[in-house]
Amino acid sequence: MQRLFSLALVALTMAGFLPGCAVQPWVKPYERERLAAPVMQFSRGALADKHREHIHNVREGARGATGVQGGGCGCN
Amino acid sequence: MPRVCKGVVVAAIDVLRWLKQRWRGLLGGVMASSSAAQAATLPEDKAEAIFHVYDGGGVKATGPALLVRKSLADKVSLQAQYYVDAVSNASIDVVTTASPFKETRKAWDFSAETVVRDSTVALSLSRSTEPDYIAESVGLDTTHEVFGGMTTVSLGFTRSKDQVGKKDVVGFIDQALHWQWRSGVTQVLSPRWLVSLNAEAVSDSGYLGSPYRAARVFGAAVPERNPRTRSSRAIKLRSITDTQAWWAGSSLRAEYRYYWDNWDVRAHTTEVGGSKMLAERLLLDASLRFYSQGEALFYSDNASSETLYLSRNRQLSSFNSTSVAARLTYTWPGLPAGYDVKLTGSYEFKQFRFKDFTDLRTGQAYGHNAHVLQAYVSATF
Numbered sequence: 001m002q003r004l005f006s007l008a009l010v011a012l013t014m015a016g017f018l019p020g021c022a023v024q025p026w027v028k029p030y031e032r033e034r035l036a037a038p039v040m041q042f043s044r045g046a047l048a049d050k051h052r053e054h055i056h057n058v059r060e061g062a063r064g065a066t067g068v069q070g071g072g073c074g075c076n
Numbered sequence: 077m078p079r080v081c082k083g084v085v086v087a088a089i090d091v092l093r094w095l096k097q098r099w100r101g102l103l104g105g106v107m108a109s110s111s112a113a114q115a116a117t118l119p120e121d122k123a124e125a126i127f128h129v130y131d132g133g134g135v136k137a138t139g140p141a142l143l144v145r146k147s148l149a150d151k152v153s154l155q156a157q158y159y160v161d162a163v164s165n166a167s168i169d170v171v172t173t174a175s176p177f178k179e180t181r182k183a184w185d186f187s188a189e190t191v192v193r194d195s196t197v198a199l200s201l202s203r204s205t206e207p208d209y210i211a212e213s214v215g216l217d218t219t220h221e222v223f224g225g226m227t228t229v230s231l232g233f234t235r236s237k238d239q240v241g242k243k244d245v246v247g248f249i250d251q252a253l254h255w256q257w258r259s260g261v262t263q264v265l266s267p268r269w270l271v272s273l274n275a276e277a278v279s280d281s282g283y284l285g286s287p288y289r290a291a292r293v294f295g296a297a298v299p300e301r302n303p304r305t306r307s308s309r310a311i312k313l314r315s316i317t318d319t320q321a322w323w324a325g326s327s328l329r330a331e332y333r334y335y336w337d338n339w340d341v342r343a344h345t346t347e348v349g350g351s352k353m354l355a356e357r358l359l360l361d362a363s364l365r366f367y368s369q370g371e372a373l374f375y376s377d378n379a380s381s382e383t384l385y386l387s388r389n390r391q392l393s394s395f396n397s398t399s400v401a402a403r404l405t406y407t408w409p410g411l412p413a414g415y416d417v418k419l420t421g422s423y424e425f426k427q428f429r430f431k432d433f434t435d436l437r438t439g440q441a442y443g444h445n446a447h448v449l450q451a452y453v454s455a456t457f
Contacts, residue, residue, distance in 0.1 A: 025224030031267040034318045038359055039327040039351035040270065042316060044405065044420060047126040047141045048450050050159065052424075055130055055448060059428070061369045061392055062335035062343035064276030065310035067260065 042067065116191045116221055118153040121146050124454040132426065132446020134166040139180075157185035168444075169390075172436045173290045173297060177243075181206045195220040200234075208241035213254075226264040233257055242287040252282035268318035273311070280306040291388040292378045300387045303374070308337035312345075325353030335369075341392060343369035349401075357407040361422075365399040377432050388433075390442070395430040401448075416456045424448040 034040065043049050057063055124143040130136070139160035147153040159182070166176035187200035197218045204211040213236035220229045236254040241247070260274040285302040292298070312333035319326045328350050335343040349363030372392040374385035403422035411417060426446040435442040 025226045027226055027264050027267055029225060032264065034268050034320065035264060035270055037318070037327075038405075039325060039353060040316055040318055042272070042314060042329070044361065044403065045124055045126070045452060045454050047124050047128075047143050047157070047159070048420070048422065048452060050157075051126065051128045051141070051450060052448070054161075056367075059391060060343065060367060060397070061337075061341040061372070062310065062333070062345060062367075063308065064256065064258065064278050064335070065274040065312040065333055066276075067272070067274050067312070067314070 116194050116196055116219075118147050118150060118189060118191055118196070119145060119155075120456050121153075122454060122456045124452060126450055126452035129449040130446060131448075133428065133444035134168065134171065134176075136164045137161045151190060153189040155185075155187045155189070157183075159183040159185070168435060168437075168442060169289055174288055179207050181209075194222070208243055210239040210241075210248075212237050215256075228262040230260040230262075231258070238282070240283045240287070249287060250283035252280060252284055255279045268320070270316050272314045274314075275311045276309070278306075278308045278310075285387065285389070289387075289389055291376070291386045293382060293386070294380065295378060298386070300389065301374075301385050302387055302389075303339065303385055306337060306339055308335065308341075310335040319350075323352070327351045329363075339372040339374070339392065341369055341372050343367065357409060359405040359407075361401075361403040361405070363399075363401045365397075365401070367397040367399075368395070370394050371432060375432075377434050390430055390433045393430055393433045395428060395433070397426060397428045399424055399426045401425075403450075414457065418454050420450070420452050420454070422448075422450045 053066055122143070122145045124141075126141045127139070128141065129138045139162050141157065141159040143155065143157045145153060145155040161181040161183075162178075163181065164176070164178045170176055181204060183202060183204035185200060185202040187198050189196055189198035191197075195218055198216070200213075200215040200217070202211075202213045202215075213234050215232060215234035217230065217232035221227070222229060234254070234256040236256070238252040238254070239248040240250045240252065242249050256276060256278045258274065258276040260272060262270065262272040264270055282304060284304065284306055285300050287299075289300050290297040291300040310333055312331060314329065314331040316327055316329040319328050328348075330348045331346070333343075333345040335341070335345070345365070345367050347363055347365040349361060351359060351361045354360050371394040372387065374383060375387050375389070375392045377388060377393070379386055401422060401424035403420060405418050405420045408417040408419065424447070426448065427443070428446070429443040430441055433442045434440070
């Protein structure tokens with residue numbers, strides 16, 4: 001699993017070097033209209049996400065990688 | 077729509093417009109000299125207010141939360157959040173080993189975000205206080221758009237410090253430190269398909285338990301003993317696809333997270349959901365979530381030997397949780413261009429089933445249901 005996590009980190013870092021690759025962006029900006037539609041958003045609101053994240057953090061053993069920014073958590 | 081409500085909303089928008097003009101007047105001259113065009117953009121100005129409820133397992137937590145984000149001359153975007161949790165706790169831990177109690181947690185978050193070429197950089201501070209717990213953190217996050225804007229890479233770091241107290245004990249009894257490193261990439265795969273991969277590593281040191289919780293050895297209650305360090309990893313893959321071709325105004329999303337740590341907790345989280353425009357201004361979201369985890373090395377419902385570390389924290393036991401949720405969002409009509417107000421209500425039903433945690437009142441495996449409600453209004457301007 002440690003290897004899997006390392007691979008994921010390497011993949012994320014390599015993504016930063018994509019502009020140097022020969023592959024050209026295949027979805028042009030004017031083709032991204034549907035991606036901005038309300039139904040295509042991962043999140044509906046920062047506070048709603050934060051509330052849900054807090055509920056899970058204080059009741060489940062797992063944490064992190066949710067895309068919600070971390071912060072102090074009074075979990076006592 | 078009631079005419080009075082519409083009048084109130086329009087009046088509020090007029091006030092926001094007036095504030096916006098005043099704000100520009102005050103700061104525009106100072107900042108205008110460096111207002112060069114930028115590729116990445118600051119988040120739009122917005123305000124959110126929510127009332128949230130969690131009710132389940134003898135715990136009821138309710139409260140409001142507020143968020144305001146405002147950019148200064150399009151150079152820096154400032155955000156402030158205030159979050160309240162009024163908790164009434166009569167959970168199974170409390171009713172079997174202590175007395176029910178009430179307490180309030182309040183949290184403040186501040187962040188400042190700016191744009192540097194194709195990147196955004198955000199610095200955030202937070203402070204959460206309870207009568208017996210204070211958590212403070214500082215975080216730094218950056219996102220960078222590459223590959224013609226098809227790829228967004230993000231990196232972030234948060235360092236937190238907790239002061240742990242105990243009721244009827246003056247001052248704090250211990251502290252805990254946390255380091256969170258996160259990274260992510262969001263990729264446009266097609267005009268109708270978006271995926272993201274997130275990874276996060278968290279390291280903790282210090283007091284990582286609860287001074288109130290008891291473990292059991294041969295049926296006798298003893299204070300829990302947790303290791304003073306913990307290190308965890310998590311990776312999560314998300315996908316969202318526009319399904320307009322099959323069903324007008326709809327999308328499907330799926331996500332999976334795998335979590336593991338050096339306490340030997342392993343967890344799988346799977347969530348699938350869909351969104352559908354029911355009418356021009358009415359959006360429905362529905363989702364299913366499945367969570368399962370294995371127990372920590374030193375977890376025991378009732379230990380048959382004394383060990384260095386011992387916990388009966390059911391958060392570290394093996395259990396499953398299933399949730400079903402629905403959310404309805406209504407976009408307020410008739411607002412001036414550039415303004416958007418949404419009213420949202422959501423309900424989530426959660427079920428927790430513990431495999432190795434005995435309800436001492438009944439002798440049966442413990443389980444409970446929970447209800448989560450959110451009602452909120454959000455405005456962009």
